[in-house]
Amino acid sequence: MSRGGSIKLKLGLVVVGSVLVAAVLATLGAGSVPAWLSIPVTVALALGVSQLLAAGMTSPLRAMTEAAGRMAAGDYTARVGSTATDEVGRLARAFDAMAGDLATLDRQRRDLVASVSHELRTPLTALVAVLENLADGVVDPDPRTVRGALRQAERLSDLVTDLLDLSRVDAGVAPLRRETLAWRPLLDEAVAGAGTASLAASRGVRFDVVVEPPDLTAHVDPRRLHQLLTNLLDNAARHSPAGGAVRVHATARPGGVRLEVSDRGPGIAAQDRDRVFERFGTVAGDATGGTGLGLAIARWVTDLHGGRIAVVDPEPGGSVGSGPSGPPDPVGARFRVDLPTDLPAPRRPVERTSVMPAPTPSAPVPHPPAPRPPGPVAGAPVVGAPAPAVPGGGPGGGSGGSVADEVFGELWRDRGVPGRSGVLLAGLGVGLLAAVSMPLAAVGIGATLVLLASGLLVLRVAPPGRDAFRWGCALLCVGFALVLVVRDALWVGTLGLLVAVVLVTAACVDARSVRGLLLGVVAWPLAGLRGLPWLGRCVRTLSGAGQGLALARTAVLSLAGVLVFGLLFASADAVFSSWFDALVPDLGGNLVLRIFTGVAVAGIVLAAAYLGLNPPRVEPVGPAHRRPVARRWEWLAPVLLVDAVFLAFLAAQAAAVLGGHDFVQRTTGLTYAEYVHQGFAQLTVATALTLVVVALAARKAPLLDRADRTWLRASTGALCVLTLVVVASALQRMSLYTDAYGLTRLRLVVVVFEVWLGLVVLGVLVAGLRLRGAWLPRAAVLTGAALLLGLAVANPDAVVARTNLDRYDATGKVDDRYLLGLSDDAVPVLLDRRPELLRCDADAGARWEDDAADVSVWSAWNLGRARADLARLDLDSRAVGACPVGSTSIP
Known part of the structure; x- marks a missing residue:
């Protein structure tokens, strides 16, 4: 979205696009995709569309x-090089103009330092x-030697004076004080x-002044014009040659005054005429000893x-006259200055740049630029050199200032991980x-x-x-992962997946x-949000540098065009509708659910x-920060x-064990089974709290x-040690409770959890x-897993x-309905011990797990279910009695 006249319009289009995508996905997923899957996928895809549409903005x-970092x-x-027409595009173009001005100023500063160094070096050396x-x-x-030293010192003085004048003009501290004055007195x-100056006087140069009309006036600053x-x-x-003449001609022209100064010297080649106005802009063959700053x-x-100043062609025929010795008239140089009569408001002049044309064999070779020092100027960065890394973006920064960088900041920096198309393709394949x-x-x-496949990908991208x-x-x-194909008990696989999440993240972040x-x-x-910049880099590596967004936009627009026009034509023509239905897959629940699952x-x-x-x-970096108490x-x-x-608690436990059932009932009014059941959960919590007490003591103790x-x-x-005794007591209580009321999945998990707490x-x-x-947290995680x-x-x-x-077998008590609710993993045991219960299962038809999902496809194969199917086939060959609990009421 680089086009458009207003940023407000673009933001509105982004919002409309995101809402439209979310509405379409919600409509497609309604009734066929569960909410816990459709909501996060819809939000993620809507954010992706927003990122796609807002990328151009x-x-x-x-x-x-x-660019600012560089x-x-x-x-x-x-340079930014934006073609947008909105506020951001205008800002980008202003930024490019500013960058160009800064580049010019930086180049001029370097040239000035190098040229000044060169110009100062010659008289100083002499x-x-x-x-x-x-x-x-x-x-x-002798006087001759002293005069030579004086000339070099005067040259240095003139150079410093000229530099001071330029610095005042550059700094804007030389305002114009304009007055209306007659030209003739100014020129005289x-x-x-100039005629009394040592240079002109020693060489016998004369000045011819012409003012037309004689009463010509100018609205100028006399000091600056004199300069x-x-x-x-x-x-x-x-x-000018010795004894030559310099013509000074001031004439009126429409809207201003024109001043021309012509000499009889060797002249200035056409390719050097702009260069002479640059600082130290001497030309080839100039051995007059000038500083190169006067012009x-x-x-x-x-x-x-x-006004405007330029070097123009000399008048034809050498109009300035002939020298006293009568040689042929030289070509000469002619400077023209045009000053307006009505001056605009004072403005600070802008440094003009010139480009030296390449020398040609037929033209004189221009004076080469002043040589630069062998190394860079002290304290000045090298233009064009690779810029160092800038925190938060820029070269080496990696993220480029994305939304994720603004959200996470220094909490989770994007270290510029390069995009890897193989990882992206592998993730999409999974x-x-x-x-x-x-x-x-x-x-x-x-x-x-x-x-x-997911674990192999994460293990592959993890650092060595x-x-x-x-x-x-x-x-x-x-x-x-193998539990899911070996066991039919879904609750075991779910607990395993939760623990696997802890293991994967602990290994990735090195917890x-x-x-x-x-x-x-x-x-x-x-990481789904933090990794968005990296995902963009992966797409760019897959589609070519800078083409990722273009590829995505093209794919989205192509799909939208096919669907829109295809649906229109399908509704208009029955034959085309049949073709369209044959080519386009059904957008019903199955396809939508698969798309949501895949995404x-x-x-x-x-x-x-990305987490890996x-x-x-x-x-934390460094040793752990402890705050021990003073006493x-x-x-x-x-x-x-x-x-x-x-x-005290263990003493009570000992009394209950030694006193037996009568002591417990006489003291508490509870049966022994109720007594042991009442305290198991509390003992488990007490065991966990013991770890907190020990951790606090270790932190506060000097x-x-x-x-x-x-x-x-x-x-x-x-x-x-006392806690280990409590753990043993809790396990003993659970054993007694199980003997009284039977074993369930929850009780089995709690026993395992209590054993783990004991190991911790x-x-x-x-x-x-x-x-x-320091080794304990990792050991605890691995032990629990x-x-x-x-x-x-x-x-x-x-x-x-x-x-x-x-x-x-011992008491004659059993909950048949609970046994029937177990997974297919229990079927071989039931076939061996109580096959009649399997008849209830066969009469009832498919189990509840089979009602929720298809078990006939290849991806649903499971060892536990396969063994259960074999057991049911064996059941058909046996003479088994009727279902003891009824065949139509299985929980």
Whole structure:
């Protein structure tokens, strides 16, 4: 969107486009795509369309940001080059004009420094040589030698005076004080001064003054005009032959006055006529010893008066006359100055630039530019050199000032990760695989392949130097992906996926603490926004530099054109409608759901890839910041009191165990089963809180004194030991409760969680004895993941079914409906122990998992379901009784 007359109109079009895309997607996904999938995908695609439409609006601003960074580093060659006609486009063109002016000023400054150095070096060298000869006695201090030194000193004085005059004009401190004066007195005064000057007097140059009409007047600044005349007359006298004549002619012209100064010198070649007005703009063959600043001052004075100065062709036939010796008339040089009668408001003159034409064999070779020093000017950046990295954008900055950079700032910097078309294509490939295999199919081998492909991509783009922790995370994630194809219990696979998220993010961001683990989990969804600049770079590498947005726009417009005109023609002609329906896929629920699924999975995978390529910094730099208290009792007293509470609780536990059922019922009024059930959740929370107490004590306790370290080990070590006893008590309570009421999935997960807490407490105990616990968070994560993976390998639904059937054999009590609600993983156990329950399952038809998704497609193949199908085939060959719980009421 680079065209358009107003930024407001463009913003309105962006809003309309985003809302239209969101409305279309919401309409297509209504009824066929679940809300938890359609909402994030719709928002993501709407944001993508907004980014696509707004890219043309913001690209000049990003280019200006980059160009400003390069200009700050000394490179004035950057240009925005925007063709937009809105406010941003006008700003870009003004920026380019400013950059051009700055580049010109910078070049002139460099040329001035180099030229001044060159011009000062020649008289200074000559003067130093004369003075050295005098000091060494090589020459005598006779009048001739002293006059030579004086001439060099005078040349230096003239050069410094001219430079001061130019600096005053440049700085704008030389305002015009204009008066109406007669030209004749001005010219006579200037000629008188030039005629008595040492140069003109020594060479016998005369001045012929002509004023037409004689009463010609001018509205000028007399001081500045005298400066102009002096420099022109001095230049003419310098180049005229000895005894020659200089003609000064002032005439009236429409709207102003024309002044011409002509000499009888060698003249100025056409290609050098602009150059003579530049500072130090001497030409080839000029050996008169001028500073090269007089004509530059003349031009500045002319500009101050709003006039124009130029070198024109001399009058035909050598009109200035002949010299006394009678040689042929020389060509001569002729300077023309046009001054207006009505002067505009004073303005600061603008430095003109000239381009030296290439020398030709037939033309005299122009005077070469003044040589520059061998190296760059001290303190001046080199134009055209690569600009250094500018924070937040510019060369090397990578992001170019995107919206993501503004949102995240220094919290998560884009380190300029280059775009990788292979990663983009691989992510889109994983999304396509998910779109083909996952929707409308039960979880099985298709989901496993998607997870394995995603993990392989993230592992491939992760930086080298992977440690044992990352390899452990990778192996555990592979195990959780295989669970989906081995076990039919969806709840186990879901827990495994949640733990895999923690493992992937921990490995990508190199998390080493609890804080890092939590921030890593949050970083994955945020990577979808932070990685937008990188995604743009990937698209550009895929489609060619700078062509990514053009390719996307072309694809969108082409698809829109085909759909719009195709639908119009299809509604107008039945034959074309049949062709159109055959070519265009059905936009019904299946296709829409697959598209939503593919986009969501591709986005998740690419966000994980960016997290591996450019992880945020989740761990503090340097050693951990501790804030110990000043007195020991401030941290020790609370820990000892918690130890005392734990001791009291264990004493109560011992009394309940020794007293038995009667003691518990007499004391609490509860049965023993109710007693053990009541306290399990509280014991689990107490175990987790113990870790918080130990962490706070380790943070607040001073470690410099040996006594403090001893007290820390003793108090927290005792707390950890007591906690391990509490963990054993909680597990014993769960065992008793299971014997009384049976085992469920939730109870099994809670037991595993309690075992994990016990292992963590054991790790805390070891870390406390060594006073080194940096390894503990990673070890806790890996241990928890390994326990969960071990639970999945143990076939939890089969364990639940087997335990409840053991209880049934012992007590005759079992919840048949709960057993029927287990996944197909429990079918082999039921076939072996209670085959009649499978008859209930066969009578009821497909299970609830099969009602939600298709199990007949290839991507839904699962080992647990395959074994269950074989068991049902075996059931058909047996003589099994009727369903004991009824065949039409299965929960």
